[in-house]
Amino acid sequence: MDRLRTRWIIFSGLAIVVIVSYLITIKFKTAPSPATLKAYKYLDTLPEKSVVIFSFDHEASSLPEIQPIALAMLRHAFKNDLKIVGLSLFAEGTAIGYDLLSKTAREYDRQYGSDYIFLGFKPQYISAILGMGESIKRVFPEDYLGNMTDTMPIMLGIDSYDNIEMVVSIADGDRTVQWVEYAGARYNQKVMAGLTAAMITSYDPYLSSEQLYAVVGGLRGAAEYENLLDKRGGGSRGMLAQSAAHLYILALVIVGNIIYFRNRRRRGGG
Amino acid sequence: MDIGILVAGILTLAVFSFLYKDNPVYKAAESWLIGLSVGYALVIFWQTTIIDLLLVPLFSEGRLILIIPFLLGLMMFSRFSKKTSWLSRIPIALMIGAGAGVAIPAMLYARTLKQMSASVMPIIENGSLNIEAPVVALGVISTLAYFYFSREHKGVMGSTARLGTYFLMIFFGATFGYTVMSRMSTFIGRVDFLLTDFLHLIK
Amino acid sequence: MRTKIPLVVCLAFGVIMFAQYFSNHTIARAVYNNILEWWQIIFAFTLFVGVAAFIKNNLKSISRGKKDTPYKIVSLIGLALMPLLAIIGGTRIGSPFLWSFENMLAPMQATVFSLLAFFVASASFRGFRARTVSATILLLTALIVLIGRIPLAEMISESLPKTTFWIQSYPSMAARRAILIGIGLGSMTTALRVILGIERTYLRGE
Numbered sequence: 001m002d003r004l005r006t007r008w009i010i011f012s013g014l015a016i017v018v019i020v021s022y023l024i025t026i027k028f029k030t031a032p033s034p035a036t037l038k039a040y041k042y043l044d045t046l047p048e049k050s051v052v053i054f055s056f057d058h059e060a061s062s063l064p065e066i067q068p069i070a071l072a073m074l075r076h077a078f079k080n081d082l083k084i085v086g087l088s089l090f091a092e093g094t095a096i097g098y099d100l101l102s103k104t105a106r107e108y109d110r111q112y113g114s115d116y117i118f119l120g121f122k123p124q125y126i127s128a129i130l131g132m133g134e135s136i137k138r139v140f141p142e143d144y145l146g147n148m149t150d151t152m153p154i155m156l157g158i159d160s161y162d163n164i165e166m167v168v169s170i171a172d173g174d175r176t177v178q179w180v181e182y183a184g185a186r187y188n189q190k191v192m193a194g195l196t197a198a199m200i201t202s203y204d205p206y207l208s209s210e211q212l213y214a215v216v217g218g219l220r221g222a223a224e225y226e227n228l229l230d231k232r233g234g235g236s237r238g239m240l241a242q243s244a245a246h247l248y249i250l251a252l253v254i255v256g257n258i259i260y261f262r263n264r265r266r267r268g269g270g
Numbered sequence: 271m272d273i274g275i276l277v278a279g280i281l282t283l284a285v286f287s288f289l290y291k292d293n294p295v296y297k298a299a300e301s302w303l304i305g306l307s308v309g310y311a312l313v314i315f316w317q318t319t320i321i322d323l324l325l326v327p328l329f330s331e332g333r334l335i336l337i338i339p340f341l342l343g344l345m346m347f348s349r350f351s352k353k354t355s356w357l358s359r360i361p362i363a364l365m366i367g368a369g370a371g372v373a374i375p376a377m378l379y380a381r382t383l384k385q386m387s388a389s390v391m392p393i394i395e396n397g398s399l400n401i402e403a404p405v406v407a408l409g410v411i412s413t414l415a416y417f418y419f420s421r422e423h424k425g426v427m428g429s430t431a432r433l434g435t436y437f438l439m440i441f442f443g444a445t446f447g448y449t450v451m452s453r454m455s456t457f458i459g460r461v462d463f464l465l466t467d468f469l470h471l472i473k
Numbered sequence: 474m475r476t477k478i479p480l481v482v483c484l485a486f487g488v489i490m491f492a493q494y495f496s497n498h499t500i501a502r503a504v505y506n507n508i509l510e511w512w513q514i515i516f517a518f519t520l521f522v523g524v525a526a527f528i529k530n531n532l533k534s535i536s537r538g539k540k541d542t543p544y545k546i547v548s549l550i551g552l553a554l555m556p557l558l559a560i561i562g563g564t565r566i567g568s569p570f571l572w573s574f575e576n577m578l579a580p581m582q583a584t585v586f587s588l589l590a591f592f593v594a595s596a597s598f599r600g601f602r603a604r605t606v607s608a609t610i611l612l613l614t615a616l617i618v619l620i621g622r623i624p625l626a627e628m629i630s631e632s633l634p635k636t637t638f639w640i641q642s643y644p645s646m647a648a649r650r651a652i653l654i655g656i657g658l659g660s661m662t663t664a665l666r667v668i669l670g671i672e673r674t675y676l677r678g679e
Binding site (some may be wrong): 062181183186 | 307308318323326365379420445448449450456463465
């Protein structure tokens with residue numbers, strides 16, 4: 001019973017801390033991490049009309065964390081008049097990617113088919129990634145809306161990674177690894193990522209070896225990117241609640257250890 | 271209120287009810303989610319693969335060679351009968367074989383060799399000591415020593431492996447920190463939805 | 474025959490896909506492209522097999538009238554609903570299919586995942602103890618990262634986020650790199666064993 005009560009106290013504490021801190025509005029200046037800054041600078045300096053692939057390689061479960069990252073990067077790309085080819089290597093990323101791409105394009109008055117396109121989903125990610133190195137139109141003969149890909153204006157002159165400046169993989173798992181290890185290693189395709197925070201440490205070796213160009217990681221990464229872009233979004237809004245939640249966990253760890261050492265000393269003394 | 275927001279809000283609260291205890295409302299929401307997820311995947315796979323890559327090229331464009339993967343795909347259904355289930359081994363063997371074939375160069379070059387070469391950094395850089403170089407080299411070697419089980423972890427090997435565990439603990443600690451960050455972000459996202467869209471407490 | 478044919482198929486496709494890496498010949502590229510396409514098509518069928526098994530098991534459970542029958546029915550209705558909506562209204566923006574995804578599937582899935590925040594909190598209190606040197610290192614690193622990546626850290630001291638990045642970029646990265654190298658070598662060996670027919674576990678479980 002005691003154990004259950006402790007659990008409820010911990011749960012209620014977390015809910016209260018996050019909800020209350022979310023209701024308070026404080027604007028933080030979030031200094032960008034080197035990896036976020038590198039991603040921002042790259043998209044910022046790409047010449048207009050350069051083609052960038054946005055691959056929505058995630059499930060709906062990570063949407064609250066990953067959407068602010070994707071949104072900030074898409075806004076940046078549309079603002080700089082880059083051409084965007086959207087696709088997904090996760091079935092669930094398909095609807096998310098299409099929806100997000102369409103809504104962001106509307107903000108910047110970009111046209112489907114000429115400024116951006118959503119190719120949809122293909123299963124078996126390794127074969128899809130390798131196939132696009134040979135011919136994107138062969139892997140995606142039709143776009144998500146059923147249009148023949150080769151008739152779309154944006155796809156004229158795009159046939160493989162040779163015509164793609166950068167692949168931005170928005171991922172909550174290891175799909176970006178496949179982009180790096182197959183598109184990157186085999187076809188010399190530059191890859192950068194927007195990742196959930198939980199995946200950041202797994203990608204550090206690729207970042208260090210420069211196989212992965214840059215990473216925008218977690219809600220904090222989204223806040224950093226929004227700050228650079230000077231457009232407030234979900235990342236910036238969540239920073240106070242994020243800080244409060246971290247401090248709450250910190251307090252739980254410290255209290256848990258104090259209780260543990262006190263009990264151990266008592267047992268030792270007894 | 272938008273009907274979509276209302277539905278999403280109710281379902282969100284139904285899932286959160288699990289925090290109190292496992293209950294029929296949560297179970298119903300969970301079953302609904304499972305059904306929708308499978309149905310969604312079915313539609314996406316059908317539309318983007320079977321129609322786009324198989325049926326249209328085969329029947330409209332006459333690419334007869336696609337009969338082969340079509341038949342191999344159908345063989346997968348042989349698993350439902352004990353007599354014929356061995357047939358499903360053939361398409362599985364094709365996928366496993368192809369996957370293994372492309373994996374060898376990728377694993378060798380992109381994962382092993384690239385990572386090994388990146389571990390060798392100059393100790394002196396622009397005339398000053400690069401302290402990170404020995405840290406990385408020591409970290410990689412000692413962690414590899416920890417996972418090397420062909421020799422007993424005694425003496426120098428034992429000390430190196432122990433050092434490897436400390437590096438591993440640093441990695442697990444950092445990963446734990448970021449995982450906490452990730453889980454909290456997801457919860458904050460749901461709180462944002464409930465407070466902003468569902469309850470209109472924030473504009 | 475039941476074992477030999479799959480082994481030969483595996484060997485043939487494994488060798489072809491490995492060898493094509495070193496060739497740019499037109500025929501090699503054509504074969505490579507075709508196999509990549511076949512691979513995707515067959516893979517899609519595996520999902521349909523899974524869906525068929527899901528329906529079969531649920532129907533079996535319903536026919537036996539078990540306690541969880543209502544939940545199984547709910548699942549099957551959900552499964553039928555999505556294809557039905559896609560047939561009726563397509564999958565474009567504004568379609569009932571996308572509406573269901575946005576307002577039912579995505580929020581529920583995100584919420585299920587967000588429950589983990591509470592269990593992480595509970596685990597931090599109960600299980601995160603500085604019992605040994607290793608556990609203390611793990612705990613300290615986690616705490617540094619937890620503090621170092623919040624905006625408040627920058628207000629306290631600039632060295633906090635810098636320390637976090639240093640830990641992440643060097644000692645933590647080195648351990649992860651060693652794991653990656655190990656996985657790389659292991660995967661390569663396993664792939665070779667699979668192609669040569671030494672590793673045959675995929676032939677089981679019919």
